[in-house]
Amino acid sequence: MRVAVLRCERLPSFVDWEIPDVEALFDDDRRLLEAFAERGVDAEPVAWSRPDVDWAAYDVALLRSTWDYVDHLGEFLDVTGGIARSRCMLLNPVGAVHWNADKHYLDDLDRIGVPIVPLVRGTAAEASRLLTAVSEAGWHELVLKPAIGVGGSGVVRTDAAGLADALGAMAPATEVMVQPFADAIVGEGELSFAFLGGAPSHALRKRPAAGDFRAHGIYGGTVERVDPDPADVAAVATMLDRLPFDVLYARFDVVRFGGRLAVLELELIEPMLYLGLAPGSAGRLADATIARLGTA
Structure with a gap:
């Protein structure tokens, strides 16, 4: 082999x-x-x-x-x-x-019953429509993300006025999505659940550095292994079961929003799995392969 x-x-x-x-x-x-x-x-x-x-x-x-x-x-x-x-x-x-x-997958997750942090999407040229949608949703603190990206690249935390400025500075065809900022990211933290070979492997808590909102380590965020509540593991396992693909590995990045875990990102391509924080996990991934x- x-x-x-x-x-x-x-x-x-x-x-x-x-x-x-x-x-x-x-x-x-x-x-x-x-x-x-x-x-x-x-x-x-x-x-x-x-x-x-x-x-x-x-x-x-x-x-x-x-x-x-x-x-x-x-x-x-x-x-x-x-x-x-x-x-x-x-x-x-x-x-x-x-x-x-492409982060359009979030729309698909929503359609198949996987909870996501709500979003509106469009191009920078549609700034007026996006601002109206944000206002109607009652969102005050916002996160602006590119439709394609990794590692928090191009992600901006802002408000409605800042959103208008940010969209105005972009090329009109740039596709973006806007979400409400989830306060739990700076409280409980962002939770990541790693699945290997279809089974839960380990869970992580990621917190942003002081003064930042991005939990990724390249921006100074911290990562620690946690023993999650069994109910949370079961909730995320149900999300995995709903996927239309049989995947070898997955990392669900979730945050508590509206009283339940909701997906911020689903990582199926190149996620850091933090195998060093979970003894035996590298072997489980090798065995599953x-x-x-x-x-x-």
Whole structure:
């Protein structure tokens, strides 16, 4: 069995500041490669964008730290589609990957009964309509997000006046979505539930740095493993069961909103799984990958 653990060639372009220990960002990959080696599996890191890769030489291409795909989305979709058409198994499956690459998936989650933080979407040219929708919804503190992005890139916390200014500064065709700011992010924190092989693996609490609202570690946020309430685990497991795809791994980023857990982001492509905070989780992901190939 030969596995390509897919990663990026460089960090995405929105990371324009110095990160002291870049390799620490790839800790999940390192742990996963070690877990495969312990199981006698030949696994190696491969940049997804390398033009000379013979995907048919691998049994599995496992998407992991492919964070720069947002800078080359069309190429990424082409490459993952090509892998799926080869004898190599793409994990997560290509349908889930292409669906999850655009935040329109949140509309689909809402339609299939998965609670989400409410949103309105449109282009910067539709600023008037977006501002009217926000006013009618009674939202005061807002979050503006690009339709395609990772790691909190391009996300802005604002109010109605700031929203108008932000939209006015964008190219008219830029697609965005606007959501109410969830106060629980700076209180209870954002909760992340990792599922491996269809089963709950571990849960994390992410909190933003002082003065920020983005819980991602690259902005100074903190991450800790937590023992979640069983009712919360069951609620998020129900969300997973509703997905229209059979995924190998998933990370649900949720926040308590309106008295229940609601999805902020569903990560099926390149989420950090924080395997180092959950002993045994790298092995569970390796085992689930091996099992998936065995049932193909």
